[in-house]
Amino acid sequence: MTVRLPGEQSAPERGRLLVVVAVPAEAEAVLRGLPGSAGPVPLPGGGLHCTRHPAGPEVDVLAAGVGPAAAAAGASAALAAHRYDAVVSAGIAGGFAPRAPIGATVLAGAIVAADLGAETPEGFADVTELGFGTVRHTPPPTAVALAAEALAAGAAGPVVTGTVLTVSTVTGSAERAAALTARHPGAAAEAMEGFGVAEAAARHGVPAFELRTVSNPVGPRDRAAWRIGEALAALERAFAALPCPEFLKEARRG
Numbered sequence: 001m002t003v004r005l006p007g008e009q010s011a012p013e014r015g016r017l018l019v020v021v022a023v024p025a026e027a028e029a030v031l032r033g034l035p036g037s038a039g040p041v042p043l044p045g046g047g048l049h050c051t052r053h054p055a056g057p058e059v060d061v062l063a064a065g066v067g068p069a070a071a072a073a074g075a076s077a078a079l080a081a082h083r084y085d086a087v088v089s090a091g092i093a094g095g096f097a098p099r100a101p102i103g104a105t106v107l108a109g110a111i112v113a114a115d116l117g118a119e120t121p122e123g124f125a126d127v128t129e130l131g132f133g134t135v136r137h138t139p140p141p142t143a144v145a146l147a148a149e150a151l152a153a154g155a156a157g158p159v160v161t162g163t164v165l166t167v168s169t170v171t172g173s174a175e176r177a178a179a180l181t182a183r184h185p186g187a188a189a190e191a192m193e194g195f196g197v198a199e200a201a202a203r204h205g206v207p208a209f210e211l212r213t214v215s216n217p218v219g220p221r222d223r224a225a226w227r228i229g230e231a232l233a234a235l236e237r238a239f240a241a242l243p244c245p246e247f248l249k250e251a252r253r254g
């Protein structure tokens with residue numbers, strides 16, 4: 001149930017944004033960056049936190065779990081329960097050097113499923129090449145550009161717009177990183193949820209975006225090199241800098 005303050009605009013006028021993250025630490029970072037207070041709202045299979053702000057849009061933050069399947073299931077449940085104007089897959093990510101160093105913020109110009117396909121004698125073939133649907137979603141470019149400009153003014157680290165790959169297995173070798181950049185020259189980051197969120201959003205007719213902050217380089221596995229605290233701080237700053245009303249208006253225009 002939505003509680004309205006006297007004089008407060010209704011949600012359809014103010015707009016409503018869904019942010020899907022994987023884990024509670026990411027949800028807390030996003031919520032710290034957003035104005036207004038937040039309260040939990042029950043949703044089957046996940047914790048949904050709805051923010052209340054008298055002037056701005058409602059922003060609901062859902063920690064749906066790690067990986068594309070959990071993300072798609074969680075996003076779909078939220079999208080079926082409420083009416084949203086846009087969905088953002090958000091969280092920490094691996095960054096492709098040199099484009100997206102640790103602490104950078106990456107906005108997806110394209111959200112691509114990088115390992116959804118088949119190995120063939122000629123190499124990897126994605127499901128589109130195999131004739132089974134899509135591996136790519138393209139967020140509305142004018143809304144991405146608006147967000148990128150605002151984040152560049154408000155974020156401490158670099159802000160990069162590029163392809164964000166969705167993988168089911170975290171890259172752990174230089175060979176795999178090189179294979180991904182050879183296949184996706186525009187790749188800036190890899191994470192594990194964006195494509196799942198974008199698939200759910202497409203089925204509900206809602207525009208999907210992805211915003212990531214870089215915690216580790218994509219490449220040989222080195223847990224000592226992770227900077228999760230730095231990436232979560234960048235995530236908080238990114239949501240503090242995101243002009244939600246203008247972003248939603250632009251997202252609605254498509």
Ligand SMILES: O=C(O)c1cccc(C(=O)CC[C@H]2O[C@@H](n3cnc4c(=O)[nH]cnc43)[C@H](O)[C@@H]2O)c1
Binds near residue numbers: 066092192222
């Ligand atoms: O065990 C490892 O070597 C390892 C390296 C990086 C990340 C992980 C995770 O399990 C984190 C998964 C979680 O965080 C996002 N994430 C962060 N960095 C990456 C990455 O380099 N590649 C893919 N996903 C990453 C992801 O979206 C998940 O939510 C383990």
